[in-house]
Structures are given as C-alpha cells and as structure tokens.
Amino acid sequence: MILSRRPDVERFLARPDAAIRCVLLYGRDAGVVRDRANQLAGKVTERPDDPFDVALLTDRDLDADGARLESELSAQSMMGGRRLVRLRLSADKADKVVAAAVTAHAGGAFNPEAFFLIEAGELPARASALRKAAEAAAAAAAIPCYEDEPGDVARLVRETLAKDRVGLDADALAVFVARLPRERGVARQEIERLALYLGPGSGLTASAKDLEPFLGVEPEASLSEAAADAFGGRAAEAQAALRRAAAEGEGGPGAVRAIGMHLGRLRRTLTLAKRGAGLQEAAKASGVFWKQEREFLRQARSWSLEDLDRLQPEVLGADRACKQSGAPDQLIAERLALAVAGRARKLGL
Structure with missing residues (x-):
C-alpha cells in the first residue's frame, strides 16, 4: 500500500x-x-x-x-x-x-x-x-519522504532545542529557519550546534539579536533577500542574488519556495489589513523581521490581493516544474523571479 x-x-x-x-x-x-x-x-x-x-x-x-x-x-x-x-x-x-x-x-x-x-x-x-x-x-x-517545507523545519528546530531546554522567540526562529540548509541531516547538525551555543539546560529563549554573533552577517545571496528583490521590482538584483545562492549550494526549489513564502506573507498582511489591522501591525503578525519591515511595507502598499491571486498559479507551476526529474530548476527559479519583478515594476515599484 x-x-x-x-x-x-x-x-x-x-x-x-x-x-x-x-x-x-x-x-x-x-x-x-x-x-x-x-x-x-x-x-x-x-x-x-x-x-x-x-x-x-x-x-x-x-x-x-x-x-x-x-x-x-x-x-x-x-x-x-x-x-x-x-x-x-x-x-x-x-x-x-x-x-x-x-x-x-x-x-x-x-x-x-x-x-x-x-x-x-x-x-x-x-x-x-x-x-x-x-x-x-x-x-x-x-x-x-518529501523535502522539508519551512513549517517542518521550524518544528524540527523547536523540538530539537526543547530537548536541551533552550528555544528561540518568533523573530529568531524565522531568521534561523531562513538560514538553514534544506537537507535534513545538515540542518540537524546546525540546530545541535546552536543548542551548544545557547547553553544546554540554560532555559534561554534567544532573540534575533542574540543570534547575530552565532549567524554572523547574513550573506548577500540569501534566498529571502532574492525574493524581496523580486517583489520589489529589482530584477537584476534578484537574478544576481539567485545565482550567488546557487553558487553557495541553494538550488532552484529553495528559490521558488522563498518566493512563495514572500507571497504568502504579503497575502496574510493584506488580508489582515483588509480586516481592519494596521499595515505595520499586520506585517509583524505575518512574521516579517524588523530589519525587512520598511521594504516589506513599501511592497504591501503596491501589491493587492488580486495581484497576488494572479501570480499564485505561476509560483505553484514553477514549484511543480522544479520537482520533475532532470528539470532545469535554477533556470525555472530565475524566470519566475524575473516575472515577479516585471509585475512589480508595472505596479510602480
């Protein structure tokens, strides 16, 4: 069966x-x-x-x-x-x-x-x-056994750290998950290394600022930044960031996933705002890290739920295409990023 x-x-x-x-x-x-x-x-x-x-x-x-x-x-x-x-x-x-x-x-x-x-x-x-x-x-x-989704990775981080009686607050968890490699074995090693850094048994719940010495400066090629560049209308920057990410081992499926996550945060933010929440409050509730808040709010003022609905099938299609055996996943991700950036430019971004 x-x-x-x-x-x-x-x-x-x-x-x-x-x-x-x-x-x-x-x-x-x-x-x-x-x-x-x-x-x-x-x-x-x-x-x-x-x-x-x-x-x-x-x-x-x-x-x-x-x-x-x-x-x-x-x-x-x-x-x-x-x-x-x-x-x-x-x-x-x-x-x-x-x-x-x-x-x-x-x-x-x-x-x-x-x-x-x-x-x-x-x-x-x-x-x-x-x-x-x-x-x-x-x-x-x-x-x-499918590759981990961001929610799976976040759950793995929480459960593994909890065994050593340490943890991360919401902002720190978002930052750490975004930086983790997608291969489960390597990710688990990084989580265990973080537990040692926080001090097993200390009961510490670390903030994003607490993680800065451990993580160092976030690399230019982070997929989350590439996604933000695409939704901000910066096509050249998004494409260059994806290629740097590929050189560092981050493949096309991860890039498409990052774009989908950014779309999801925009959708949640706009939905909360439509229900009466302030835009900044809605962005925070959607898990937007404070360092990216200013740029994210700029995008949220230009994108609409209807725009995101029209874009969603392209993201899902790219995700399916990347998972096919022998697919040129890096090229698929770059084409998607360029398409997103093109739509953002038409919105005035």
Whole structure:
C-alpha cells in the first residue's frame, strides 16, 4: 500500500500496523528518510541498536553475498523480541533483488515476525521494481519522504532545542529557519550546534539579536533577500542574488519556495489589513523581521490581493516544474523571479 498523506504517515510512524511486515521509505532528502527510519525502528523493536535483534545491511552486503538478505529475513530473534532487518540502499542496482524479497516476505515466505525496513533515495514511479512491489503488497507500505517545507523545519528546530531546554522567540526562529540548509541531516547538525551555543539546560529563549554573533552577517545571496528583490521590482538584483545562492549550494526549489513564502506573507498582511489591522501591525503578525519591515511595507502598499491571486498559479507551476526529474530548476527559479519583478515594476515599484 501507499502512505503519502502526512496525517496517515505520522499515525503509522507513531503506531505501526502490526499486519505490515515491510516498509519502504524513499526520497531525495536522505536526512528525512533516515529520521523516519529511526523513528520507525524504535517502534518496531525496543533495542534498535542491538546486533542480536537487528541486522543492518547495505547494497554492498547484497553484492558480496546474494543469499544474505533472505538469510537475515528468515532468521529468528535471539533475544525474544521482534527481529528488524534494516537495509540502506545507495543506488538502484539492487532494485529488482530487493523487490523480490519484499514480495516474498510480505507473502509470508520468510520469518513472519521479522520486520523489513528499507531506506532508499528517489525512486521513479514507473521504473522502480522495488517501489511497485512495496505499493502492491498488502503487508507492505511505501512511504515517500518529501523535502522539508519551512513549517517542518521550524518544528524540527523547536523540538530539537526543547530537548536541551533552550528555544528561540518568533523573530529568531524565522531568521534561523531562513538560514538553514534544506537537507535534513545538515540542518540537524546546525540546530545541535546552536543548542551548544545557547547553553544546554540554560532555559534561554534567544532573540534575533542574540543570534547575530552565532549567524554572523547574513550573506548577500540569501534566498529571502532574492525574493524581496523580486517583489520589489529589482530584477537584476534578484537574478544576481539567485545565482550567488546557487553558487553557495541553494538550488532552484529553495528559490521558488522563498518566493512563495514572500507571497504568502504579503497575502496574510493584506488580508489582515483588509480586516481592519494596521499595515505595520499586520506585517509583524505575518512574521516579517524588523530589519525587512520598511521594504516589506513599501511592497504591501503596491501589491493587492488580486495581484497576488494572479501570480499564485505561476509560483505553484514553477514549484511543480522544479520537482520533475532532470528539470532545469535554477533556470525555472530565475524566470519566475524575473516575472515577479516585471509585475512589480508595472505596479510602480
């Protein structure tokens, strides 16, 4: 079966269905796949690091011994708990072999009490035998792991810092999330580094000013600034900023996401203002950082909700296009930024 809706996935990870023997976690962001696999492993067995109950394999192990996978799935737990066989794939060369094992194990061919957990990268729907096998078997589940959205990143920051009894206020959280890399594993390292900086157990809730020594000066190539340039009608600046961001490792999907976030803040601000709130008050409620407030308010006085409604389909279209395999995502992002800037210029910005 397929589990793709967030509520269904979260529910399954919190309490795995006892009838499911195989789970395939796959996606472009290896950090998200790994985090979900760790969460699921902890639910399947009380000792996810115990070598007597858990077998941890890679595709290289399968290359070295073709019978290793079937042997591990057939073995019984030595300590009396549920056995976990965890396979991490770094390539698709073992796709058909693992697919056959999924079909057989889901059908009860091996130890029915063993749980088969597979971690893989991006798997094309039509070309991956492994994905097809996991989706087709009644006792298996295929779970796509999408790249984190800003809300996911913010939640990860809050939850990770809370474990060390430190936190960030709303402005500091917005600044820190905007600066984090989108790859989950790297982002988690940065969050842990921040926790050490704030002092584990200190109970400190840091402000944006408190973060300045930790973050340093925000780089020119930040995607949030590129988005602000686009909505402010500064096409050349927006394009140059996106190219600098690309040189620093920020790809097209992140750029389109930043433009969508800026549009969302403008929409929320204008909606609140339409309901009677002051424009400055509405901007603050929309999460606008005080250093960007002056420019943001200038834009909010020129853009209208109708203008944003007309622009929204282009942003959504660019986001979908960036996620297609082999898409020129950097070019897509630059074209979107130029289109936004062109509309802003027509509005007088």
